Amino acid sequence: MSESKPLILLIEDDEQTRRFLKSSLSHKGWRIIESDNGKNGLAMIKSDNPDLVILDLGLPDMDGISVTKRLRQLSAIPVLVLSARSEEQNKIMALDAGADDYLTKPFGTGELHARLQALLRRINRMLPASEIFETGQLTVDLAQRKVFIAHNEVRITPIEFRLLGILIRQAGLVVTHRQMLQEVWGAEHINDQHYLRIYMGQLRHKLEANPARPRYLLTEVGVGYRLALNEDSLGGAQ
Template sequence: MNKANPLILIIEDDPQTRRFLKTTLCNRGWRIIEAENGKTGLSMIKSDSPDLVILDLGLPDIDGISVTQRLRQLSDLPVLILSARSQEQNKIMALDAGADDYMTKPFGSGELHARLQALLRRVTRSISSSETFETGQLKVDLVRRKVFNAGNEVHITPIEYRLLSILIRHAGLVVTQRQLLKEVWGVEHIHDQHYLRIYMGQLRHKLEVNPARPRYLLTEVGVGYRLVDDVS
């Protein structure tokens, strides 16, 4: 990865959207390559080795969900879905297919840049295998499995720690309810959303100054949860 100027592959059939993305992202120092359909995009992943992919769902040849599934057979490259499909089910399907994050059109360039930076931080963390995670006053020792808030150790249960560690692994990105339930409780519990509500509520009471207005553990309504990784 070129850390100074990461390479983004935009897979998008609308020329106006591609032009806007290219202008916006190039102005922020990203390098851009483009594909107007899914087949070309998958080919460019092999030939050009991008650092990150921005993918539309409504492509003319292959649906974006299928592109994501095929991409995951090739690479663990970060994928941001950028689509006009705003229904929760579309978001869940894309994330379950292997996408890392999802934004709906229209979108703000500032938020897009922040989401892309979060994706690259995830890659950097996985490469460096950091032993600690910090955001704001929250610190997690991933080796000793200890959690600290404002310098004080917070005692959390094994299940709460497993939930938190999964969110840390995807920090800055949305993790679906289905994924959390599957990883923590097993595939037979993927429909038991009340488990998540209970345990996420407990985590917020332990980690947030105001659990009703969380700074770290955010809810993506109907989709899942996001751990904010850039709290100052």
């Protein structure tokens, strides 16, 4: 980052939304630059080198999915997508195209700030094989492939560990069904969501005090899963 305060590029065509976001985020210590269309936003990624991008899917000149794909050819910068509830399929497509997380309108400034902080932590973060991951009472030794709840070892299967590992790499962020299925079972199984339901259900029974109200393995309805971090207050359905 060029300065102490992170720089956010906001690509949003609605002027009222831009004013609201700029005011809210500036008070949280972020620096903001703006674009009201996708073409100019892509140019600003090259010229201004922002730390994060907030991208609205409904732009006047090009759709957000196309922007995401072209952005990914330019940079690995974290991208938070804004979407309306009626755009769920587009939201999933944007995540599969390379976006890192999403918020559904309307949203609160506290939730937005928490999601941006999770993305900021991910910048240049790679989990070495020896790292110990911890959140709440959940501890995962990535080198030894061991999982503990409140210091008690929990036995999980290799497939369950691979699913948990994917969520740990993206901790605090959403991972789509398609991404998880492709990484664990291969591209030929990207539509087999029942695989995920079965194995994630098994993981919850092993890791959650109450599997029906999960603390760690949160569902993003219709989209995928999210591994909650200690500071997360972002709920997920079963």
